[in-house]
Amino acid sequence: AEVEETLKRIQAHKGVIATIVINAEGIPIRTTLDNSTTVQYAGLLHQLTMKARSTVRDIDPQNDLTFLRIRSKKHEIMVAPDKEYLLIVIQNPCE
Amino acid sequence: MEIIYVYTRKRSEFGRPCSFSDRPAKVSVDIPPDPSMASGFVLRNPVDSYVQHASDMSEHEVNTERVEVESRGVNHVEGGWPKDINPQEVEQTIRFRKKAEKDENYINTITHLGTLMEHCVKQNNAINIYEEYFGEEEMAEVEDEPPSAKTINVISKLTSFFDILLSKRDPNVTKRTATHLSWHPDTCKKLAVAYSSLEFQQNIKDMSFDSYIWDLENPNKPELVLKPSSPLVSLEYNPKDSHILVGGCYNGQMAYWDTRKGGLPVEVSTVEVSHRDPVYGAIWLQSKTGTECFSASTDGQVLWWDIRKLSEPTETLVLDITRQGLLENALGAVTLEFEPTMPTKFMVGTEQGIVIACNRKAKTPPEKITSTYSGHHGPVYALARNPFYPKIFLTVGDWTARIWSEETKESSIMWTKYHLSYLTDGCWSTVRPAVFFTTRSDGTLDVWDFLFKQNDPSLSLKVCDEPLSSLRLQDSGCVVGCGSKLGTITLLEISSGLCTLQRNEKTLANAMFERETKREKILEARHREMRLKERARSEGQGTEVEEMPVESPHEVLDRARREFFKVIEAELQRRAQAETQEHGSASAFQLKDRAGEEAAAQGEESQLPKDKEEEEEEEEKDAA
Numbered sequence: 001a002e003v004e005e006t007l008k009r010i011q012a013h014k015g016v017i018a019t020i021v022i023n024a025e026g027i028p029i030r031t032t033l034d035n036s037t038t039v040q041y042a043g044l045l046h047q048l049t050m051k052a053r054s055t056v057r058d059i060d061p062q063n064d065l066t067f068l069r070i071r072s073k074k075h076e077i078m079v080a081p082d083k084e085y086l087l088i089v090i091q092n093p094c095e
Numbered sequence: 096m097e098i099i100y101v102y103t104r105k106r107s108e109f110g111r112p113c114s115f116s117d118r119p120a121k122v123s124v125d126i127p128p129d130p131s132m133a134s135g136f137v138l139r140n141p142v143d144s145y146v147q148h149a150s151d152m153s154e155h156e157v158n159t160e161r162v163e164v165e166s167r168g169v170n171h172v173e174g175g176w177p178k179d180i181n182p183q184e185v186e187q188t189i190r191f192r193k194k195a196e197k198d199e200n201y202i203n204t205i206t207h208l209g210t211l212m213e214h215c216v217k218q219n220n221a222i223n224i225y226e227e228y229f230g231e232e233e234m235a236e237v238e239d240e241p242p243s244a245k246t247i248n249v250i251s252k253l254t255s256f257f258d259i260l261l262s263k264r265d266p267n268v269t270k271r272t273a274t275h276l277s278w279h280p281d282t283c284k285k286l287a288v289a290y291s292s293l294e295f296q297q298n299i300k301d302m303s304f305d306s307y308i309w310d311l312e313n314p315n316k317p318e319l320v321l322k323p324s325s326p327l328v329s330l331e332y333n334p335k336d337s338h339i340l341v342g343g344c345y346n347g348q349m350a351y352w353d354t355r356k357g358g359l360p361v362e363v364s365t366v367e368v369s370h371r372d373p374v375y376g377a378i379w380l381q382s383k384t385g386t387e388c389f390s391a392s393t394d395g396q397v398l399w400w401d402i403r404k405l406s407e408p409t410e411t412l413v414l415d416i417t418r419q420g421l422l423e424n425a426l427g428a429v430t431l432e433f434e435p436t437m438p439t440k441f442m443v444g445t446e447q448g449i450v451i452a453c454n455r456k457a458k459t460p461p462e463k464i465t466s467t468y469s470g471h472h473g474p475v476y477a478l479a480r481n482p483f484y485p486k487i488f489l490t491v492g493d494w495t496a497r498i499w500s501e502e503t504k505e506s507s508i509m510w511t512k513y514h515l516s517y518l519t520d521g522c523w524s525t526v527r528p529a530v531f532f533t534t535r536s537d538g539t540l541d542v543w544d545f546l547f548k549q550n551d552p553s554l555s556l557k558v559c560d561e562p563l564s565s566l567r568l569q570d571s572g573c574v575v576g577c578g579s580k581l582g583t584i585t586l587l588e589i590s591s592g593l594c595t596l597q598r599n600e601k602t603l604a605n606a607m608f609e610r611e612t613k614r615e616k617i618l619e620a621r622h623r624e625m626r627l628k629e630r631a632r633s634e635g636q637g638t639e640v641e642e643m644p645v646e647s648p649h650e651v652l653d654r655a656r657r658e659f660f661k662v663i664e665a666e667l668q669r670r671a672q673a674e675t676q677e678h679g680s681a682s683a684f685q686l687k688d689r690a691g692e693e694a695a696a697q698g699e700e701s702q703l704p705k706d707k708e709e710e711e712e713e714e715e716k717d718a719a
Contacts, residue, residue: 003202006209013216021205027176029195067211078215080208084200087208093219 003030010089017075020088022046029085045088049081098124163315273578275329276567280337283569284311285318286576288584291326291345291373293564306330306342308354311586322358323350328373334435335385341402343374343390351402364405370394376431381438389433391443395425397453412463414443414451426451432478434485440465442488444475450490452501468499470507477521477566483528483601487608491521496533496543500612505619508611511543512550520565526572526594528604534563534577542593546603554593558585 011019011032020038021030026046031038053065068079071093080087100123181187195201271290279285289306306327307317321327325346333339341351342360347370350360370392380387380399387409389399395415398408415425426445433441439456448471453463473493481487486501487508494514497507516537524530529546530553538559541552558577565578572594576586 003196003205006206010209010212010216013213014220016216023195025176027191029192029201067215069215076219078212080212082204082208085204085208087205087212089212089216091216091219 013091015092017090017092018088019090022086022088024084041088041090045077045079046086049079049086053081166313271326271582272564272580273582273584274565275327275331276565276576276578276584277331277340278567278569278576280332280334280570282337283571283574285309286311286584286586287321287330287332287340288578289327289330289342290582291328293328293373305358308340309584319354320358321352321360323360324348324363328375329377329390331377331379331388333379333385335379339402341377341379341388343370343377343392345373347371347374347392347394349374349377349388349390349398349400349405351405362402362405364400365407368407370396370398372427375429376443378431378433378441380433381435389431389441391428391431393427393429393446395427397428397431397443399455410455412453414445414464429474429476430478432480432488434480436485442478442480444478444490444492446474448472448475448492450475450478450499466501466504468504468507470497470499471495473517476519477533479522479531481523481528482525484605484608489521489523489531491518491533494518496521496531498545498608498611500608500615503612503615503619505622506615508608508615509545509549511552517562519563520577522566522568524572524594525568525570526596528601529607530593532566532568532575534558534566536562538563538579540566540575540577540587542589544593546600546607554589556587558587559583 007019007021007030010016018033019031020028020033020041022028022042022045026042028038028042033041048070049065049068052068056063056065065081068081070077070079075090075092078089078091080089176188176191271292273288274291274293275289277287279287285308287306287308291306304323304326306321306323308319308321310318321330321340321342323342323344325344325348327342327350328345329343331341333341338354339351340354341349343349346366348366349364349369351362352358353361370390371394372392374390374392376391377388378390379385380389384401384403386402387399388402389397391397391414395413397412397414399410400408413425414428426447426449428443429446430444431441432444440452440454443451443453445451448469450468451464452466452468454465455463468490471490471492475490475492477489477491479489481489488499488501490497490499490507494517495511496518497510499507511533514535516535516539519534519536521531521533524532527544530542530544533541533543533552535541538557538561540556540558540563542554542556543549544553547553559579559581561580561583563577563579566575567577568575572589573591574586574588576584578584
């Protein structure tokens with residue numbers, strides 16, 4: 001219930017295109033996109049997050065990845081990682 | 096004889112400090128020279144000895160093995176699901192998902208991540224942190240970097256030996272010239288190149304007829320191989336439909352391909368109604384159907400075709416500038432030019448160096464040829480209208496490139512200097528009105544910026560050792576492809592200074608062209624005046640001119656012979672007189688000297704009459 005509320009609130013923000021929640025194995029739990037796109041995003045971003053996290057930890061073992069933002073020409077992909085789950089939001093930054 | 100020196104030391108004395116002492120030199124061994132051995136030696140005279148002051152160099156070679164890469168794709172199937180769940184089954188996945196959502200950990204995590212995410216989302220919405228703050232200022236920067244061009248890709252048909260053994264591809268051992276390049280109209284990532292051998296009657300038996308479409312991502316293997324019945328001399332993409340290409344063949348036929356249908360031509364024109372010589376120019380026309388094209392060849396004809404029906408041309412035009420439509424008088428066409436904004440007019444560059452401007456919509460065939468421009472000494476290899484000012488066009492031929500204005504028919508308004516090698520192709524830049532490119536037969540690509548410098552090219556690049564045969568600029572204006580005689584295509588990226596429009600450039604270029612056109616017009620007017628004056632003058636002197644008999648060459652020869660012998664006889668007479676006077680009075684010496692002098696100065700005819708006069712004076716003196 002809280003989860004629903006949180007996700008709905010995020011989705012309602014201006015510019016947000018999609019929200020995806022994936023678990024540690026890369027399986028999408030909640031998504032607002034169609035299945036094939038979700039699977040694609042899940043697989044790719046999961047790997048990228050793992051890589052980013054390992055990079056941060058390699059440089060400083062005390063450090064850890066808190067947030068990952070990928071800004072591209074068309075939109076911005078934001079990834080909030082956790083030990084077990086990953087919250088991905090795709091937003092179109094207003095310009 | 097052994098030379099040994101024995102050194103002994105007691106064992107108990109080992110390790111003792113050394114005490115050095117000095118003693119005079121003592122001869123240990125003395126080997127006297129043995130004269131009997133001298134006979135075994137030969138005196139070497141002279142002795143060659145060399146001295147060199149140079150650094151020692153050695154040659155090393157490093158070559159990386161060329162690797163053929165191929166792109167392959169892998170298809171992923173959804174994975175990650177635990178073993179007992181089949182991802183195709185929707186129910187199972189839903190059940191799994193619902194279970195995951197009920198997990199307490201999940202709820203906590205998501206709430207936590209949710210707040211974090213919201214923060215960032217709101218941040219994004221509040222302000223665009225990657226905004227361009229000083230956008231206008233950047234435009235005012237002047238490009239100070241020197242013009243340069245960088246080779247980005249070289250496509251050559253050299254397939255490695257390994258490939259010839261394994262894949263049985265067309266080896267293309269005989270090198271053919273890349274005669275024409277055409278960029279794909281939309282993506283500009285594909286290049287269609289026509290290969291043929293333009294040497295007269297040099298067709299080698301196993302020379303392949305193929306032409307290729309290359310994808311820039313993969314310079315090793317062509318994307319599509321076009322197989323005509325005779326090598327292609329020109330090849331063009333249809334600007335409206337990027338799957339259709341039309342090609343002009345070496346034997347005069349026209350063929351068209353659809354890239355979706357493969358490498359064989361969809362239709363080929365019939366031999367009887369096609370050209371009789373290689374089709375050097377083939378261009379698509381603007382039409383509603385998008386299927387019309389026209390072609391020109393050195394047999395003097397320009398033919399219009401509709402590709403749906405290549406069995407006969409829709410229209411023909413004979414390039415006879417005497418406007419009689421006779422094929423015997425026709426000039427051979429080498430290039431063709433067509434500007435989509437002026438659909439009824441087109442221009443043809445001929446082998447004789449004349450550019451003919453024609454109007455397609457004229458009522459009678461003689462009227463189709465509107466005007467001619469002559470000025471080149473050799474075939475006009477390239478003809479291009481300026482994309483910004485259609486009245487100005489560029490011609491490339493013999494050793495120069497010339498810029499013409501449609502209004503001045505007598506001569507070009509601007510031209511480059513005479514180079515040392517032939518110019519083979521040229522084209523305007525699509526982004527800057529005063530920049531154009533030319534290729535030379537010594538393998539150099541020149542980029543000219545006529546607003547900046549007219550004596551020399553702004554940039555001159557040696558692309559390869561063999562002559563460059565064709566040139567084509569991509570629509571964006573930054574990449575230019577040039578084809579060489581051995582079939583290698585080089586793609587160059589021009590530095591941004593040469594392909595970005597500067598401020599006021601259009602107006603400046605316009606002003607320059609207008610100024611030159613005006614100058615030519617004034618010169619033309621002056622010429623005309625002078626000619627009229629001369630004609631008037633010559634009409635006044637018409638009677639005198641008529642009296643002078645017209646001599647045939649035979650008569651001229653006789654006259655010359657007569658005059659020659661007269662001169663010889665006069666000289667002989669003079670010599671005879673000088674000799675007789677020798678035996679005469681004391682003044683003979685003077686005369687002899689004089690005669691000697693005269694004989695020495697005899698070579699000049701002009702002296703002879705003078706000498707004759709002197710002799711006559713002498714004779715008079717003697718008589719007196």
